[in-house]
Amino acid sequence: MSSSVRLVWSEWIPLREMGTFPAKPGLYRVRRVGFDGVDYIGQTGTTLRIRLGMLRGVFADVMPYRDPHTAAPALWALRHSLGCDFEASTTVVEDSTPRRKGLEAAAIASYRQERSRSPTANFGRMPDGYRMSTHNNRRLVERGRRFRGGPSESMETSHAIGVAPVGALDGDELGPGWCGHAWTDWTPIDGALVPRGAEGLYRIRADSLLYIGEGRILPRLRAHLAKTRKPGRQGEIFGDPSRLLCSYVVGDWLSHQREELETDLIGAYVLSTGSPPGAQYFG
Numbered sequence: 001m002s003s004s005v006r007l008v009w010s011e012w013i014p015l016r017e018m019g020t021f022p023a024k025p026g027l028y029r030v031r032r033v034g035f036d037g038v039d040y041i042g043q044t045g046t047t048l049r050i051r052l053g054m055l056r057g058v059f060a061d062v063m064p065y066r067d068p069h070t071a072a073p074a075l076w077a078l079r080h081s082l083g084c085d086f087e088a089s090t091t092v093v094e095d096s097t098p099r100r101k102g103l104e105a106a107a108i109a110s111y112r113q114e115r116s117r118s119p120t121a122n123f124g125r126m127p128d129g130y131r132m133s134t135h136n137n138r139r140l141v142e143r144g145r146r147f148r149g150g151p152s153e154s155m156e157t158s159h160a161i162g163v164a165p166v167g168a169l170d171g172d173e174l175g176p177g178w179c180g181h182a183w184t185d186w187t188p189i190d191g192a193l194v195p196r197g198a199e200g201l202y203r204i205r206a207d208s209l210l211y212i213g214e215g216r217i218l219p220r221l222r223a224h225l226a227k228t229r230k231p232g233r234q235g236e237i238f239g240d241p242s243r244l245l246c247s248y249v250v251g252d253w254l255s256h257q258r259e260e261l262e263t264d265l266i267g268a269y270v271l272s273t274g275s276p277p278g279a280q281y282f283g
Contacts, residue, residue, distance in 0.1 A: 005106050005274055007091045015086040018056065021049040026092040027104055028052060030075065030121075032084040038111060039078065039086070039120040040071045043104040045097055048090045058086065063149045065136035073149055074121035077130035080151070102266065102276030109169055109267025112260070116164040123256040123263075126158040163257040169268035173209050179268050186245040189225055194218040194248065201261055202248040210237060210244075210279045212265045214258040217248050234282040 007027065013020055015030060026048050030040040044051035057064025057072045058079060064072040078084060093100045112118055118125070126132050131152035140146040167180015176183050181201065187193070189204065194217045204211040204224060211234075213220055225244070227235035238244060253261065270276055 005103060005270055007103065007107060009089045009091050012087040012089050015052065015055060015088050016059065018053040019049065021047075021052050021088065021090055022092050023047045023049050024092045025094060025100065026090055027100070027107060028088055028090045029107075029119075030055070030071070030086055030088045032078060032082070033087050035084070037115065037120070039075060040122055041104065041108050041111065041119050042071070043093070043100050045100065048092070052088055052090075055086075063130075063133050065133045065146075065148065067135050067137070070124070071121040073130075073132045074126050077127045078120070081127060081129065098276050098281040101281045102270040105263045105266040105276070106270040107267075109165075109264045109271070112165050112264060113169060118162045118260050123162065123259050124158055125160075125162065125256060126156060128159050129153070131156055132158055157254060158256070160254055160256070162260050163253060165264050166261065169264065169271055173203075173269055173272065174205060179265055181249045183247045183249055186247045188242070189221055189244040189246040190241060192218070192221055192246050192248075194221070195250065198248075198250045199258070200248055200250040200253070201258065201265065202246055203265075204238070204279070205245050205247075206239065206243045209269065209277045211277050212262060212269065212280065214262040217250070221246055232282075234279045237279040237282065 024047055025045050027043045028048055029038050031038045054069040055072055055075065058075045063076045066073060075086065093103060108118065108122060129151060131149040131154060133149035134140055134145065134147045136146060169179060171178045198217050199215065200217055201214050202217050202221065203209060211224065224238065225241055228238045228241040266276055266280060
């Protein structure tokens, strides 16, 4: 990482010793004991002690639900299939939520550059042979759709492999080849001629880069444009819609693969500037 976003991680501590983690916000990593890699990288604005405590379901007899921690089902499946234990490492970050989330993206993007893959349980992925639990809330219960996962022979989208980074985390963030992608020319967002149904990655800029996103490109651009006409922090940052330009890349990636590549882009920007794009993480 660049010197402006250098993270100092603690030593690895058994995850079962949840009460020993810092009572402050920050970033954390989780891995199997003896594993040459990382299984999950996350961030929290509560405290690291509370957030890591939300993984206690990993040690239960049945697979936990996706809340209070979305990575718990995947980590449980690793323990169930391998008989492994886990440990965690933390770094305290007492900063704004956008800054903390940007550092999380930088940490994941840097790991992906080193390993050509994501941490095992990031981006909603599951080990083969397991079906993920749903969330656990009243709405799902009332609809009869709450489900506790476990071993399964069915093939799930979450089993699909991730994608490696397309390129290095460098270059001009406004340029046509940033991070190895073939970006379209910049065009006014209000008149962008995006193919109907196209999915991929997109950038929004004015004088500087303001936002990086993924999904169905045209609806997402229209949603951002609508925010300039409503109260809200992101709309305030975007400002006058006539000054906004967009550029995009179309690809046939799965949803979690687009999220991996989006994280690479946000991480690259954070590594270059020290902070995420101006309108990022404001919803």
